[in-house]
Amino acid sequence: MDLVHLFDPAPAAIVIGGTGLATALRAGVADCRQTGAELATLLRRRFDSAAMRRHLVPLAHDISIDGVYRTHARPTGDRAIDAAVKAMIEAQSAALLMTHHAADRKARLTRAQRAASTLAQAADLAPVFGLAGTLLSLAQLSERGIARALLMNAISTSVLATLYGLLLAHFVLAPLARAIERRAEREEAARQDLIDWIAAQFAAVAPRLRRRSDAA
Helix, strand or coil: CCHHHHCCHHHHHHHHHHHHHHHHHHHCHHHHHHHHHHHHHCCCCCCCHHHHHHHHHHHHHHHHHHCCCCCCCCCCCCHHHHHHHHHHHHHCCHHHHHHHHHHHHHHHHHHHHHHHHHHHHHHHHHHHHHHHHHHHHHHCHHHHCCCHHHHHHHHHHHHHHHHHHHHHHHHHHHHHHHHHHHHHHHHHHHHHHHHHHHHHHHHHHHHHHHHHHHHC
């Protein structure tokens, strides 16, 4: 098989360009930008709950020794975790930690779902533009006649357009949509474990801290 013959820029442009434009019109510019941002996260390191926990161990130790009033939140490099921990310390309540986490989790999942939905729409549209490329290629025959060379070229282009639409949908767009969903699911599971651990650390020292406060 000569793979060189499997590339034709004309049907590729129809399929890729048409799919991209139709997706942008259907999903909107905002969702397309969000999709680009979520795709970029696939290239970054995954959320490391173990490393994040190591950052928070000194904080848990400080709370157990000095109490909440004299403890300061230490930056971990994760904006959501830092904000949730700061709120917990300031309010002296693990419930506020959970509230912050729930709000951030909802926002993150919404962004991931918007991106996955946009890519799923694009995956649905790609075969349609593959068919459009096929029809456009065959339509050229009515203008140029049915010379053998032209006929073979039109058939080749039409077949490639269909192939490109299927490949783009099932080997690029749909897998990327699922990759975003899987990454979001794994990250949220890791974040939830970390938040539960932080809340447990605070709950373990809270009764003792209350006794100290009552005694004072």
